[in-house]
Amino acid sequence: MPEMQTSPQDPPVSVPDRVVNDFSITFCTINGSGSQTANLTILRALCHMGIPVSGKNIFPSNIQGLPTWYTIRANRDGYLGRKEPSEVVVAVNPNTLLKDMEGLQPGGVLFYADDLQLPVQRQDIVIYPMPVKKLAKEADVPSNLRDYIANMVYVGVVAKMLHIDLDEIYKALDFHFKGKQKPVDSNFNVVKAGADWAASNLEKKDPYVVSGWKILRAAGWSMEIRLPRWAPSLGGCSLRRGIPSRLPPPCQSRSTSTFHNCGRIL
Amino acid sequence: MTGKNTYAVVQAEDEIAAIGMAVGAGWAGLRAMTATSGPGLSLMTEYAGLAYYSEVPVVIWDIQRVGPSTGLPTRTAQADLTEIYFLSHGDTQHIMLFPGSVNECFDFGWKAFDIAERMQAPVFVLSDLDLGMNLWMSNPFEYPDRPMDRGKVLWEEDITRLNGEWSRYLDVDGDGIPFRTIPGNKHPRGGYFNRGTGHDENARYTEDPEVWERMMNRLRKKYETARTFLPEPVLRSKDGAKAGIIAFGSSDPAVQEAQDDLEKAGMPLDYLRVRAIPFNQLVEKYIQDHSEIFVVEMNRDGQLCQILTINYPAYAERFKSAAHADGMPLTARWIRETILALKENENG
Amino acid sequence: MADQPSVVVSRQQINLIGLAKTDYKGAPTTLCAGCGHNSISNQIIAACYELNIAPECLVKFSGIGCSSKSPTYFLGRSFSFNGLHGRMPSIALGGLFADLSLKGIGVSGDGDTASIGLGQFKHLVRRNVPMVYIVENNGVYGLTKGQFSATAERGLSLKKQGTNPYTPVDIAMEAMISNATFVARSFAGDPKQVKELIKAALSHNGIAVLDIISPCVTFNNQDQAIHSYNWGRDHEAPLHELSFVPARDEIMVEDFQEGDLKEVTLHDGSVVILKKLETDYDPTDRWQAMRMLEEAHSNNWLTTGLIYVDVTPPSFFDLYNLPDQPLNRMKEDQIRPKRKTIDEINTWFY
Numbered sequence: 018m019p020e021m022q023t024s025p026q027d028p029p030v031s032v033p034d035r036v037v038n039d040f041s042i043t044f045c046t047i048n049g050s051g052s053q054t055a056n057l058t059i060l061r062a063l064c065h066m067g068i069p070v071s072g073k074n075i076f077p078s079n080i081q082g083l084p085t086w087y088t089i090r091a092n093r094d095g096y097l098g099r100k101e102p103s104e105v106v107v108a109v110n111p112n113t114l115l116k117d118m119e120g121l122q123p124g125g126v127l128f129y130a131d132d133l134q135l136p137v138q139r140q141d142i143v144i145y146p147m148p149v150k151k152l153a154k155e156a157d158v159p160s161n162l163r164d165y166i167a168n169m170v171y172v173g174v175v176a177k178m179l180h181i182d183l184d185e186i187y188k189a190l191d192f193h194f195k196g197k198q199k200p201v202d203s204n205f206n207v208v209k210a211g212a213d214w215a216a217s218n219l220e221k222k223d224p225y226v227v228s229g230w231k232i233l234r235a236a237g238w239s240m241e242i243r244l245p246r247w248a249p250s251l252g253g254c255s256l257r258r259g260i261p262s263r264l265p266p267p268c269q270s271r272s273t274s275t276f277h278n279c280g281r282i283l
Numbered sequence: 284m285t286g287k288n289t290y291a292v293v294q295a296e297d298e299i300a301a302i303g304m305a306v307g308a309g310w311a312g313l314r315a316m317t318a319t320s321g322p323g324l325s326l327m328t329e330y331a332g333l334a335y336y337s338e339v340p341v342v343i344w345d346i347q348r349v350g351p352s353t354g355l356p357t358r359t360a361q362a363d364l365t366e367i368y369f370l371s372h373g374d375t376q377h378i379m380l381f382p383g384s385v386n387e388c389f390d391f392g393w394k395a396f397d398i399a400e401r402m403q404a405p406v407f408v409l410s411d412l413d414l415g416m417n418l419w420m421s422n423p424f425e426y427p428d429r430p431m432d433r434g435k436v437l438w439e440e441d442i443t444r445l446n447g448e449w450s451r452y453l454d455v456d457g458d459g460i461p462f463r464t465i466p467g468n469k470h471p472r473g474g475y476f477n478r479g480t481g482h483d484e485n486a487r488y489t490e491d492p493e494v495w496e497r498m499m500n501r502l503r504k505k506y507e508t509a510r511t512f513l514p515e516p517v518l519r520s521k522d523g524a525k526a527g528i529i530a531f532g533s534s535d536p537a538v539q540e541a542q543d544d545l546e547k548a549g550m551p552l553d554y555l556r557v558r559a560i561p562f563n564q565l566v567e568k569y570i571q572d573h574s575e576i577f578v579v580e581m582n583r584d585g586q587l588c589q590i591l592t593i594n595y596p597a598y599a600e601r602f603k604s605a606a607h608a609d610g611m612p613l614t615a616r617w618i619r620e621t622i623l624a625l626k627e628n629e630n631g
Numbered sequence: 632m633a634d635q636p637s638v639v640v641s642r643q644q645i646n647l648i649g650l651a652k653t654d655y656k657g658a659p660t661t662l663c664a665g666c667g668h669n670s671i672s673n674q675i676i677a678a679c680y681e682l683n684i685a686p687e688c689l690v691k692f693s694g695i696g697c698s699s700k701s702p703t704y705f706l707g708r709s710f711s712f713n714g715l716h717g718r719m720p721s722i723a724l725g726g727l728f729a730d731l732s733l734k735g736i737g738v739s740g741d742g743d744t745a746s747i748g749l750g751q752f753k754h755l756v757r758r759n760v761p762m763v764y765i766v767e768n769n770g771v772y773g774l775t776k777g778q779f780s781a782t783a784e785r786g787l788s789l790k791k792q793g794t795n796p797y798t799p800v801d802i803a804m805e806a807m808i809s810n811a812t813f814v815a816r817s818f819a820g821d822p823k824q825v826k827e828l829i830k831a832a833l834s835h836n837g838i839a840v841l842d843i844i845s846p847c848v849t850f851n852n853q854d855q856a857i858h859s860y861n862w863g864r865d866h867e868a869p870l871h872e873l874s875f876v877p878a879r880d881e882i883m884v885e886d887f888q889e890g891d892l893k894e895v896t897l898h899d900g901s902v903v904i905l906k907k908l909e910t911d912y913d914p915t916d917r918w919q920a921m922r923m924l925e926e927a928h929s930n931n932w933l934t935t936g937l938i939y940v941d942v943t944p945p946s947f948f949d950l951y952n953l954p955d956q957p958l959n960r961m962k963e964d965q966i967r968p969k970r971k972t973i974d975e976i977n978t979w980f981y
Contacts (some may be wrong), residue, residue: 060418061418061981070420071417071419072418075358076355076357096540096543098536098537098539098540098612098614098615099537099612099613100614100615100616101616189981192981285954286952287953287954288760288953289954289965289966291728291953296750299718300718301721302721303714303720303722303724303751304722304724304725305725306694307712307714308725308726309725310725311724311725311726311727311728312729312958312960313728313959315725330718332713333714333715390748423973424973424976426973431965431967465959466710466730466731466733466959467687467730467960469687470684470686473710474707474709474710474711475710475711476711476712477713478711478713479713479714480713517709538854540638540736541761
């Protein structure tokens, strides 16, 4: 069991090997920087991996410049309401970096753009730098699009470190850009660059991963699919529909009341 | 088929014009809706009263966000309930729907039209920013499972069959809902004068006190009829529960999680998600069956709790308000801790 | 030979669709005797009768005010919506989508259009919604409810109000600025002109704004004793008799020809100067129309006649590619998308 180094007074915090499909990740970005594309891409990829997810956008009331936070919660039991604080934080906004860092609980994970100075030192969290500016600069895009595409660096790094399926990332980009090959490719190339860099330069020190139905099935897990009464029958239903592997227990009725009839109007 | 449009989308210059166009269209026999949020709804108040009193079908979606005033325009809330409940001067009663998921938003999208035309009244659908502006996992949308309900409408042949004798605001069926005609009706006895001023059964101007009260009482009776036409509440029960939660709308995932957490902690609670006002009679039954009821909502003053208290004053002391609003969606933890604190307050 | 009782057969005149003028009437008026609005109502009746439009093919809209009450007194068979103060345009726009074969007649007043309703008025006009829009304007000389109307001249003096410091809203000019495709002004006491203009307006495929000066008899004032001073003087009636509404004769203008200037004294003693447009005035020249209005303004004239018309722009509904069949008569299979559409919609989502 890996041990986290904390301050001398605190006893070592023991962290389980893996926390699968049960965490929240918050992306702390600047509104209008193109992060929406990046965040929705990750959300869509997770959904199509068969993982129950929700995405909540906390955005400011102007178009560009103020901070935006996007929180994705993955939960294997299908609990998708807001949960605070997030276990994982992706920080690329210098204006909120301090607060974003301070919000992390011990054992939390920080991905940050390495051109930013970390305002505090913390030994009780896992910290992963990301060469966002560097890789964006190296990307084969016109200079005016460089800032927008920079967010794809964190998509790649986070995907690699949390085991998000890169094929699904690609498909999500394809959907977002409506199949237009050029933007799909330029964006995915930056994703790949980020993922490759992470593979070569980062060592996984945190327990948070996602696992889609492909991997679970390969690992011999039985897929108990419980669906609420209102879900259509599976029969060949692909994950394109976003049916998660497990959902909260379906509506139950007590006694012989007519509560079954959800939504019936005379 | 013909290459022609059987719909129209008009961008109005402001919310007053928007609701005006929708009311004009609804009166003229078209399914009409508009969407807004808090400030726009405030502007729509006068028209809401006109539509209520002159019995015009119209659908208004309120995508709630934090007020009052400009407030936090990009943050979510469930804080327009009492405004809509009491909307417009004088005695009004409004039909309100509370979708709790993207699927329900789709369903209520078409159901609201059926209800509006059946009841000849404005229907307010209360969604919120969390539901309306985020991407959600959902089931595929389902095609409507019943024919369109256009309500009680008389056309030329109907009036002919009645020998020209019909009245716009007459309760013929005992449910408070009269028959209406629609502009374009060619029968010489088809037309009538729609007005917000006092009118009798034949839509004629009157200031007669008895007639006024008769009209208003019929409107109240009509509202009672609405109870049976609206989406029923959804119950999620736990074995051994003596107390319960009432909530509505997009807080559903967090409430379910809190309910499960509390059960694990040895406090099983039932959870009733209301989906319409006027309340279905099952809501009253639920209140009768539970010793206390935690009303969970995203506003400061416990608006649903207030409305429940108004509707069920005999059970007032059972309602415990678990309400707060900071612009952020509710968390299961906040719900759980608040309920536990409320429980402790009564014990300690 | 027995005496036959004489039978008088009164034969009413009928128009080309077999209707008599009585078929176009409404309820008896409850507006004050001598009110200009009553005259306008009569000309609406006459115009519709003469144009052979069935009442079922007309829809009436109005706001709030004395003018907006008048739809009760004409076209009793037609559908009507008496809405909210200043908000009639939006109701009309929404309502007229339902059946494009219906012609809308909107009746408003100077308060309803130039004060609270100025915004909706201008947006209705800029959209060129095809309807007749009549402003029964009794405020131009400033005595509506004892308060200055938005259309009152600057410098106008009222006994209990002082002097109006504000410049007036000129409804005809506002319509021009908003690119109205038909602008006319008239005087309720010139019924022939009113009728002709209403007929032209009904035939116009676009917004037709008629600003009709309509003298007020009582100024609708219960609280303050603002009576006609001339009347009071002539009849030696005490000024504190607030509730008495004197029967007035309607103010008619006789012998008013194109190009003429005519001074008209209204019930309160104030004077308006009407100028009828010349026969050679070209109403299709927008520049000329604007200049003429400015000139009239500086001379303190109210120009009557057809001020401007442009038949070329499409009307509002022309832009919507709507079917010929009325939308409000369509059946479910015509308006509800087919079942397979839901499958298509579901593919839009990831």
